[in-house]
Amino acid sequence: MSQTEHGAAVNRGNRPLSPHLQVYKPQITSVMSIFHRVTGVGNSIGAILVAIWFISAAIGAGPFDTVNGLLTSWVGHLILFGFALSVCYHLCNGIRHLLWDAGYGFELDQVKTTGIVAVSAAGLMFLGLMIVGWMN
């Protein structure tokens, strides 16, 4: 190595890169893991809205109508729609997390199978919730 070589110019050889998010192939394992965190934060926003809804209902019909009006506007519906999706996914995948915590399901094929089961269950749960919300 010559004296003039320094910083980025140094030849570091053709060594493998450590897996970095931007160059890492998305897989069901990593994607579902990231979505658990994303939906956890999304659920937090939803929980705050639920709290505001109850607090306004306790204050009285006037404040409740304002909050209810916002939540049933089209933007409100869009947010609630996302919240429902987020809760269903997080709940079903949360049960998967709890099974891991108890020591079950660590084989790669099990991880894939339970992942597909969790996403399917979340989809069904979401449909069920939409039907209940719609019909009543």
Add this chain to the structure above:
Amino acid sequence: MTMMTSRARVRGLGSAKSGTEHWWTQRLSAISLAVLAPLFFIPFAIALGKPWDEVVTIYKHPFNAIVAAAFLLAVFHHMRLGLQVVIEDYIHAPALRTGLLIFVKLGSLLLGFAAAFSVAMIAFAV
């Protein structure tokens, strides 16, 4: 570590006298929510969008009221513990990090109690 028995280490009884507690209470809240969330969201989906007096009637039912209050307390506890981990992972500036942690802890305590108390007000008073 050689001065400590394996059991003491697992129980997290180091100098801080805690360690596994955050993880454990987060799992307890998750288990509670796995049951409470479906019980809560069905009457909630029915109530949502209805006028005030019908919403009040729904939550005057003791089952709906108790489930809603328990769900709200559990959810804000779970949310606080969860958001704490997310903040610790991504926010590294000390002042912002501490500020956010305090905000999340106090904010979720306050909102959780206020929301559960509101359910009780609806059930008993209005």
